[in-house]
Amino acid sequence: MVRISIIGAGSVAFSSKIIRDLCLTEDLWGSTVTLMDINEERLKIAYLFATRYCKEVKAELKFEATTDRKKALQDVDFVICTVKVGGYEPMEAERRIAERYGYYRGIGDRVSDYYGGIGAYHQLKFFLRLAREMEELCPDAWLIETANPVFEGTTLLSRETKVKVVGVCNGHLAYKQLVKALNLDVKEVEVEMAGFNHCIWLTRFLWRGEDAYPLIDEWIESKAEEYWRSREYLAGYPWNTEQLSPGAVDMYRLFGLFPIGDTVRSVSPWWHHIDFKTKQKWYGPSGGFDSEVGWSLYLKLREERLKKLTDLIRNPSASLVREFPPVPSEEQHVPIIDSIANDKKRVLQLNILNKGLIAGVPDDVVVEVPAVVDGRGIRGLPVGSLPKRLMLHVIMPRMRRMEQILQAFKEGDKTTLLLMLMEDPRTKSFEQAKALLEEILAQPWNVEAREHYR
Amino acid sequence: MVRISIIGAGSVAFSSKIIRDLCLTEDLWGSTVTLMDINEERLKIAYLFATRYCKEVKAELKFEATTDRKKALQDVDFVICTVKVGGYEPMEAERRIAERYGYYRGIGDRVSDYYGGIGAYHQLKFFLRLAREMEELCPDAWLIETANPVFEGTTLLSRETKVKVVGVCNGHLAYKQLVKALNLDVKEVEVEMAGFNHCIWLTRFLWRGEDAYPLIDEWIESKAEEYWRSREYLAGYPWNTEQLSPGAVDMYRLFGLFPIGDTVRSVSPWWHHIDFKTKQKWYGPSGGFDSEVGWSLYLKLREERLKKLTDLIRNPSASLVREFPPVPSEEQHVPIIDSIANDKKRVLQLNILNKGLIAGVPDDVVVEVPAVVDGRGIRGLPVGSLPKRLMLHVIMPRMRRMEQILQAFKEGDKTTLLLMLMEDPRTKSFEQAKALLEEILAQPWNVEAREHYR
Numbered sequence: 001m002v003r004i005s006i007i008g009a010g011s012v013a014f015s016s017k018i019i020r021d022l023c024l025t026e027d028l029w030g031s032t033v034t035l036m037d038i039n040e041e042r043l044k045i046a047y048l049f050a051t052r053y054c055k056e057v058k059a060e061l062k063f064e065a066t067t068d069r070k071k072a073l074q075d076v077d078f079v080i081c082t083v084k085v086g087g088y089e090p091m092e093a094e095r096r097i098a099e100r101y102g103y104y105r106g107i108g109d110r111v112s113d114y115y116g117g118i119g120a121y122h123q124l125k126f127f128l129r130l131a132r133e134m135e136e137l138c139p140d141a142w143l144i145e146t147a148n149p150v151f152e153g154t155t156l157l158s159r160e161t162k163v164k165v166v167g168v169c170n171g172h173l174a175y176k177q178l179v180k181a182l183n184l185d186v187k188e189v190e191v192e193m194a195g196f197n198h199c200i201w202l203t204r205f206l207w208r209g210e211d212a213y214p215l216i217d218e219w220i221e222s223k224a225e226e227y228w229r230s231r232e233y234l235a236g237y238p239w240n241t242e243q244l245s246p247g248a249v250d251m252y253r254l255f256g257l258f259p260i261g262d263t264v265r266s267v268s269p270w271w272h273h274i275d276f277k278t279k280q281k282w283y284g285p286s287g288g289f290d291s292e293v294g295w296s297l298y299l300k301l302r303e304e305r306l307k308k309l310t311d312l313i314r315n316p317s318a319s320l321v322r323e324f325p326p327v328p329s330e331e332q333h334v335p336i337i338d339s340i341a342n343d344k345k346r347v348l349q350l351n352i353l354n355k356g357l358i359a360g361v362p363d364d365v366v367v368e369v370p371a372v373v374d375g376r377g378i379r380g381l382p383v384g385s386l387p388k389r390l391m392l393h394v395i396m397p398r399m400r401r402m403e404q405i406l407q408a409f410k411e412g413d414k415t416t417l418l419l420m421l422m423e424d425p426r427t428k429s430f431e432q433a434k435a436l437l438e439e440i441l442a443q444p445w446n447v448e449a450r451e452h453y454r
Numbered sequence: 455m456v457r458i459s460i461i462g463a464g465s466v467a468f469s470s471k472i473i474r475d476l477c478l479t480e481d482l483w484g485s486t487v488t489l490m491d492i493n494e495e496r497l498k499i500a501y502l503f504a505t506r507y508c509k510e511v512k513a514e515l516k517f518e519a520t521t522d523r524k525k526a527l528q529d530v531d532f533v534i535c536t537v538k539v540g541g542y543e544p545m546e547a548e549r550r551i552a553e554r555y556g557y558y559r560g561i562g563d564r565v566s567d568y569y570g571g572i573g574a575y576h577q578l579k580f581f582l583r584l585a586r587e588m589e590e591l592c593p594d595a596w597l598i599e600t601a602n603p604v605f606e607g608t609t610l611l612s613r614e615t616k617v618k619v620v621g622v623c624n625g626h627l628a629y630k631q632l633v634k635a636l637n638l639d640v641k642e643v644e645v646e647m648a649g650f651n652h653c654i655w656l657t658r659f660l661w662r663g664e665d666a667y668p669l670i671d672e673w674i675e676s677k678a679e680e681y682w683r684s685r686e687y688l689a690g691y692p693w694n695t696e697q698l699s700p701g702a703v704d705m706y707r708l709f710g711l712f713p714i715g716d717t718v719r720s721v722s723p724w725w726h727h728i729d730f731k732t733k734q735k736w737y738g739p740s741g742g743f744d745s746e747v748g749w750s751l752y753l754k755l756r757e758e759r760l761k762k763l764t765d766l767i768r769n770p771s772a773s774l775v776r777e778f779p780p781v782p783s784e785e786q787h788v789p790i791i792d793s794i795a796n797d798k799k800r801v802l803q804l805n806i807l808n809k810g811l812i813a814g815v816p817d818d819v820v821v822e823v824p825a826v827v828d829g830r831g832i833r834g835l836p837v838g839s840l841p842k843r844l845m846l847h848v849i850m851p852r853m854r855r856m857e858q859i860l861q862a863f864k865e866g867d868k869t870t871l872l873l874m875l876m877e878d879p880r881t882k883s884f885e886q887a888k889a890l891l892e893e894i895l896a897q898p899w900n901v902e903a904r905e906h907y908r
């Protein structure tokens with residue numbers, strides 16, 4: 001019996017999964033779950049879902065709802081953070097501004113949803129504030145950080161605060177798409193992935209105990225072209241097809257290990273993303289998750305799903321279980337809680353301080369690695385060395401970008417924001433970057449950021 | 455009394471300075487100096503100079519000359535390496551090829567003379583061969599490495615061989631130009647510079663014991679504009695004016711410490727070097743050392759100096775001392791030998807393994823720092839932390855470039871050569887970079903490199 005808080009629980013598409021997982025984990029019954037959000041309307045929906053679902057599956061959990069974050073943090077054991085400060089609109093507006101300056105699909109490593117605007121200012125500020133409150137109100141609690149940017153956020157909190165923080169993502173599950181393409185039984189497969197969040201690589205891949213990388217090579221050699229002509233690829237959602245796209249295969253060829261999940265979106269080389277046509281070549285007809293087509297599709301489906309979910313919850317006679325069968329999601333948040341609270345050993349894919357797990361990465365940088373979770377806490381499994389070419393061309397640059405973002409944030413260093421932009425291959429002049437930065441900082445939602453970065 | 459070899463002694467413009475310094479260091483009299491070069495004609499000139507100069511200043515040194523490197527290395531105590539494999543012409547030819555592909559002034563961090571062509575292949579291969587021979591023929595000798603690239607070369611040898619290697623450059627002496635501009639007495643000034651070779655920064659600058667950075671700020675504020683309008687700046691040689699150019703001042707503003715010497719050429723930001731006009735704005739009418747004007751001027755003067763020197767040496771009745779007064783050059787090679795051989799403590803500016811000297815740089819990377827040299831050898835002085843912004847935007851990227859060059863060289867990894875080119879802001883497509891790389895590797899002087907990089 002523990003106390004759990006979900007900060008940002010109004011994101012009901014996400015929190016419904018966590019609530020369902022909690023209800024289905026009998027060993028956590030008797031626990032209290034506090035749903036917290038600043039949006040009362042959305043919080044109410046989440047609370048309605050939680051209490052009704054709980055009742056339908058006859059789970060024994062106590063749910064509370066509050067808009068008061070401090071109240072939600074008081075004496076809890078686990079905090080799940082899923083907050084996106086300001087929502088998606090400012091980010092979309094910043095992208096439109098950036099496009100006017102010649103930055104197709106905006107700035108921020110092409111994957112602007114992770115960063116929440118220039119230098120991730122709003123997200124990092126929120127994370128830090130939350131962690132400071134936790135230090136005071138629940139100093140022994142675990143912070144399960146699932147809001148982006150996970151890499152920057154968890155590294156910042158691990159360095160600056162005393163909070164026990166672990167970063168959680170579901171992107172690594174995309175390895176199953178690879179396994180499926182190879183026509184293997186996922187139960188006979190052993191995988192290990194390592195790197196940074198949204199930058200993880202298949203470091204170990206066994207089928208029936210034998211190296212299965214040759215099966216990938218064979219697939220590329222003899223099946224890939226066919227797959228890229230198939231309806232499954234051509235008409236599939238980008239988040240389902242990117243994992244086996246020509247872009248992913250190219251990254252494997254360039255860097256020596258197969259990229260997994262959001263890695264394909266997030267650290268694919270710049271020359272894959274010059275324009276929509278180029279993106280189509282590498283990531284399929286939609287141009288991938290982060291093209292104007294793929295991303296619009298995602299936002300549209302997201303909205304539709306949310307509406308459907310909200311309508312369902314608002315209809316008191318609808319069966320939630322029929323829509324949400326009592327099967328655990330594959331999210332790792334509740335398993336972490338279950339493993340720590342009930343001392344059940346599990347290996348999960350988590351973001352924790354490196355401390356020697358990946359060779360050549362400093363100890364004070366958070367890495368995403370397999371980790372053993374049990375009553376003793378979270379212990380990462382050493383991964384050893386990554387291929388040198390991958391280190392030099394992806395891992396080191398991605399780490400440096402993280403350090404730049406944190407340095408700019410910590411020191412309020414506007415010059416670093418500018419120098420980051422100067423590294424963008426689309427930047428043609430200092431004046432172009434400077435003007436863009438000034439215009440973004442001049443937006444109404446960036447009043448605080450403008451004060452901060454000098 | 456020690457045995458010293460100068461490998462590449464036919465570069466008489468350089469070796470004449472070393473020979474003069476040796477002749478003027480009485481405590482080294484009785485030593486044997488072997489001049490080695492594969493070019494017999496140039497070797498003969500160097501030998502003529504050495505024996506005549508020695509006689510004119512009544513020094514007591516024994517000079518030998520040989521084209522046999524192994525003979526030159528047998529049982530010596532100090533080896534000075536100043537070899538440029540293949541000379542300048544292949545580099546110039548590669549630059550012309552690169553310009554056809556849209557790379558103004560060629561590839562190789564804009565400063566193509568340091569790298570000796572793609573990936574510095576020929577230089578690194580020579581360094582490694584020389585060090586292997588030293589391991590066998592003079593395992594206790596010091597290798598004083600002055601041939602470029604010093605950063606990559608000394609790091610490679612420190613990691614891969616047992617040879618005691620120290621990298622030596624004279625670029626740091628440009629701090630005196632700064633001191634002169636500030637109208638200070640160099641004897642009242644204390645400086646410390648640190649970083650990597652051709653990437654060093656004024657980490658400490660005292661005048662009469664007080665921080666003198668405010669004097670730099672004052673100069674920029676009230677004197678710089680006037681200097682940039684002066685004949686001294688407008689008509690000066692770029693190697694004399696770059697140190698106080700608008701480009702250097704901009705680097706100071708961006709990165710927080712003043713760049714010293716070749717640093718200004720070598721790690722100034724890409725947007726200073728877009729075209730000749732831009733280069734003129736930042737580095738003066740000549741466009742700086744590495745523009746078509748500045749570099750041509752350098753090559754022309756170099757040739758004229760060499761011709762004059764050769765004519766002088768060939769004229770048996772000319773007085774060498776009149777042309778080369780018996781005053782030590784400011785090169786550090788002979789002082790290193792004198793300090794080690796005769797246990798005379800000196801602080802010099804040297805390139806040695808980091809081992810904690812600069813915070814945040816791995817131990818196995820060579821850094822350029824102040825170092826104490828005496829009978830015990832060479833011990834670097836800890837420098838501490840560099841400003842975070844400088845680390846993130848200059849030091850880390852420069853270090854990564856070094857690692858890329860060494861990884862490509864060690865593993866014969868052509869993909870890394872290509873990925874390095876893809877990071878060049880002038881690269882517009884993979885095809886452009888690939889075609890350029892193939893054309894460069896197809897040149898007759900790159901037959902071996904083409905075999906090596908796969």
